[in-house]
Amino acid sequence: MLDQGKSSHFDHLVALEKGEINRAIFSDPDIYQRELKQIFARCWLFLGHRSQLPNENDFIATYMGEDPVIVTRQPGGKIGAFLNMCRHRGNRVCRADSGNQRTFTCPFHGWTYGNNGELKVVPGHTQVYHEELDMEAHGLIPVARIDDYKGMIFATFDKNAPALDEYLGDMAWYLDMALDRREGGIEFLPGVHKWRIKCNWKFPVDNFAGDSYHGPVSHGSAWESGFEGMPRRKKGYGYEGFQINAGNGHGFGARWAENEKQVYEMALPEFLDYEKARFPETRARLGDLRGMHLSPMHCSIFPNFSMLWQSGNMRVWHPRGVGETEGWSWCFVDQKASPEHRDLVRIHDLQRHGTSGTWEQDDVDNWVQSTMSSRGYVGRQVMQNLSMGINHEIEDPKSIHPDMRGRIAGFQNEINQRSLYGQWAHMMDGNGPAVPGTNA
Amino acid sequence: MSLDAIARSEMETWFSVSQFYSREARYLDELEFDKWVGLMAEDVRYWMPIVSNKIGRDVGSELTVRGELAHFEDNHESLSNRVRRLATGRAWAETPPGRTNHLISNVEIGEVEGDLVNVRSQFLIYRSHLETDQEIFSGTRLDKLRPDAITGWKIVDRTIILDHAVLTQKSLGIFF
Ligand code: FES
Ligand SMILES: [Fe+2]
Numbered sequence: 352m353l354d355q356g357k358s359s360h361f362d363h364l365v366a367l368e369k370g371e372i373n374r375a376i377f378s379d380p381d382i383y384q385r386e387l388k389q390i391f392a393r394c395w396l397f398l399g400h401r402s403q404l405p406n407e408n409d410f411i412a413t414y415m416g417e418d419p420v421i422v423t424r425q426p427g428g429k430i431g432a433f434l435n436m437c438r439h440r441g442n443r444v445c446r447a448d449s450g451n452q453r454t455f456t457c458p459f460h461g462w463t464y465g466n467n468g469e470l471k472v473v474p475g476h477t478q479v480y481h482e483e484l485d486m487e488a489h490g491l492i493p494v495a496r497i498d499d500y501k502g503m504i505f506a507t508f509d510k511n512a513p514a515l516d517e518y519l520g521d522m523a524w525y526l527d528m529a530l531d532r533r534e535g536g537i538e539f540l541p542g543v544h545k546w547r548i549k550c551n552w553k554f555p556v557d558n559f560a561g562d563s564y565h566g567p568v569s570h571g572s573a574w575e576s577g578f579e580g581m582p583r584r585k586k587g588y589g590y591e592g593f594q595i596n597a598g599n600g601h602g603f604g605a606r607w608a609e610n611e612k613q614v615y616e617m618a619l620p621e622f623l624d625y626e627k628a629r630f631p632e633t634r635a636r637l638g639d640l641r642g643m644h645l646s647p648m649h650c651s652i653f654p655n656f657s658m659l660w661q662s663g664n665m666r667v668w669h670p671r672g673v674g675e676t677e678g679w680s681w682c683f684v685d686q687k688a689s690p691e692h693r694d695l696v697r698i699h700d701l702q703r704h705g706t707s708g709t710w711e712q713d714d715v716d717n718w719v720q721s722t723m724s725s726r727g728y729v730g731r732q733v734m735q736n737l738s739m740g741i742n743h744e745i746e747d748p749k750s751i752h753p754d755m756r757g758r759i760a761g762f763q764n765e766i767n768q769r770s771l772y773g774q775w776a777h778m779m780d781g782n783g784p785a786v787p788g789t790n791a
Numbered sequence: 792m793s794l795d796a797i798a799r800s801e802m803e804t805w806f807s808v809s810q811f812y813s814r815e816a817r818y819l820d821e822l823e824f825d826k827w828v829g830l831m832a833e834d835v836r837y838w839m840p841i842v843s844n845k846i847g848r849d850v851g852s853e854l855t856v857r858g859e860l861a862h863f864e865d866n867h868e869s870l871s872n873r874v875r876r877l878a879t880g881r882a883w884a885e886t887p888p889g890r891t892n893h894l895i896s897n898v899e900i901g902e903v904e905g906d907l908v909n910v911r912s913q914f915l916i917y918r919s920h921l922e923t924d925q926e927i928f929s930g931t932r933l934d935k936l937r938p939d940a941i942t943g944w945k946i947v948d949r950t951i952i953l954d955h956a957v958l959t960q961k962s963l964g965i966f967f
Pocket of ligand 1: 437438439440441442457458459460461462
């Protein structure tokens with residue numbers, strides 16, 4: 352049980368100065384319940400991309416934590432999000448994963464809501480409710496705030512949350528390397544992989560945030576069988592790359608190219624022609640640091656969004672109890688990409704990542720096993736190690752490049768995981784909402 | 792052709808395809824993946840679209856289509872690479888390998904198009920992995936088969952429609 356008398360319940364579980372976390376955070380049901388409240392009901396969570404809602408009255412169903420929500424594009428174009436929960440007995444008002452509807456009629460007793468959340472029809476409102484039911488007070492529960500960053504829709508249930516820009520902080524600026532590298536930005540291809548993994552949700556987030564260490568061992572089999580998946584270091588580089596921490600628990604890893612030639616040396620072979628064609632545009636839009644030097648690979652945005660930049664892959668890890676996670680994985684492409692390039696990205700992505708991914712499959716079993724061993728009484732007393740490179744961060748990031756933002760370390764360094772669990776403890780203690788700098 | 796002869800040739804096709812499917816299932820269950828890939832035509836298209844829940848006007852468009860995201864979209868080369876990966880000994884999701892039983896049934900011979908015959912079949916696959924991990928996959932296969940002198944048939948086109956919207960299986964590391 353949590354000790355309610357202390358001001359910090361979670362410091363003892365996360366000893367970041369030593370690079371240690373207590374393994375109980377992956378298996379304790381009380382901690383999980385508190386995560387739903389302190390993290391998933393308070394953070395900005397990724398809901399989807401605007402390209403999934405091209406027309407008025409389009410909707411997609413998703414989750415914020417374990418709460419089902421509907422994201423709607425209302426007449427006039429406004430995007431809203433509501434709990435997918437009838438105000439009568441709590442039935443889901445929408446059982447489809449996506450579609451186009453102006454209204455949602457609850458399948459239980461027929462209360463009908465507009466796609467702006469308003470309760471419009473209650474069968475028997477006059478005869479059986481005697482017109483005493485306050486229709487206005489019984490609309491679908493809206494999220495507290497919803498916003499988008501260059502097409503990426505996020506929402507939060509916390510009305511005191513900082514603005515999305517502030518929440519993303521420097522990560523937004525780095526995200527431009529995917530979202531704004533070409534005119535028109537990106538779009539999602541239709542279709543999403545959804546699957547259940549018997550692991551705690553934090554394992555995949557940790558993995559995507561900063562685990563460049565596992566590649567050669569976990570993914571050696573894919574790599575040597577023709578499923579090359581990431582930009583490779585070529586001999587003679589000054590730097591292998593960096594782990595970059597953007598604050599608030601957000602972080603990513605990137606290879607470093609000194610010049611244009613090295614960008615192409617690192618490019619995935621099937622994308623080389625496209626990379627050459629788009630490079631001048633990207634460099635002009637984003638400058639040298641983001642447009643040439645950094646070749647980003649993996650990333651997590653706190654708490655549960657992840658991305659594989661080069662593979663055109665984005666995902667969310669929905670928590671499903673302390674020991675289960677539902678992965679949702681999408682493929683994205685530059686909106687300006689040719690049909691031929693879209694085919695290449697899609698096939699590259701699905702053969703490596705998501706349900707049948709030759710990379711993903713091997714990750715999944717690792718996360719399951721790490722979760723399983725956190726259940727034993729003895730195992731969950733043991734501190735888990737995140738100490739890699741703890742006193743070896745790069746003191747002056749601007750010495751690498753004057754535009755660099757956030758904290759940085761060498762490519763093999765667990766700086767991003769330490770930041771992730773630091774942000775986790777910070778939120779779990781009830782601090783925040785997260786504001787840039789509070790956990791730097 | 793007499794009615795009798797038509798019936799006999801349909802039965803022969805059905806018998807031969809059913810035997811072919813049983814052999815294919817055995818190759819998969821006995822981890823003879825090279826032999827399994829040997830049943831694929833050089834120009835094979837192996838595709839598993841994604842199913843999702845639709846209502847109202849959208850009923851009937853539950854599956855993603857060509858050009859959209861899929862669970863599998865493979866050709867001979869990528870299937871061979873998937874098999875090569877399994878042989879490395881470091882494909883951790885299959886190390887140790889899962890134990891599967893591919894049950895193939897409801898084999899229905901469809902139209903003949905040139906040298907191809909359309910076949911619809913259904914599958915129920917059970918997989919046990921490690922200690923107590925259990926997975927069941929159910930669905931439908933739509934095949935185009937070409938007669939082959941050595942293997943009996945070659946799979947030229949296979950569409951796999953898995954029934955699951957949210958997969959309860961930890962990954963799709965097996966073949967269908
Ligand atoms: S639960 Fe929705 S109308 Fe009764
Ligand atoms: Fe991985």
